Amino acid sequence: MNKVLLKQLVIRLFGLLFLVNSAYADSNVINIQIQKGRFSPSEINIAADTKVQLIIENLDDTPEEFESYDLNREVFINPNSKASFYIGPLSPGVYKFEGEFSPQTAQGVVRVK
Ligand SMILES: [Cu+2]
Known part of the structure; x- marks a missing residue:
């Protein structure tokens, strides 16, 4: 492999790594609000x-519990406050909360999924 090809390959690899990394960062934190007793x-x-990471913000004047x-x-979760915690890694499926x-x-x- 010549040097120019190698250089192009390295540049593409870095680009790919950056894309994968930013997509991961975006989906790694989920914000949920509680308002009038609903998520x-x-x-x-x-x-x-x-x-x-789930960040749950309780906008109500009453406490709630995830x-x-x-x-x-x-x-x-205190009234008008946020709580943060982690879930996963999880297997595919449906997980209920209330x-x-x-x-x-x-x-x-x-x-x-
Ligand atoms: Cu409880």
């Missing part, structure tokens, strides 16, 4: 075998 978004899609037996998480203090309205799922 928004209530449906989250994440990649299998990937650790993801509760999920499927995800094995129980996280208290707001323990408003389970009639605060329902959601994490879809892992």
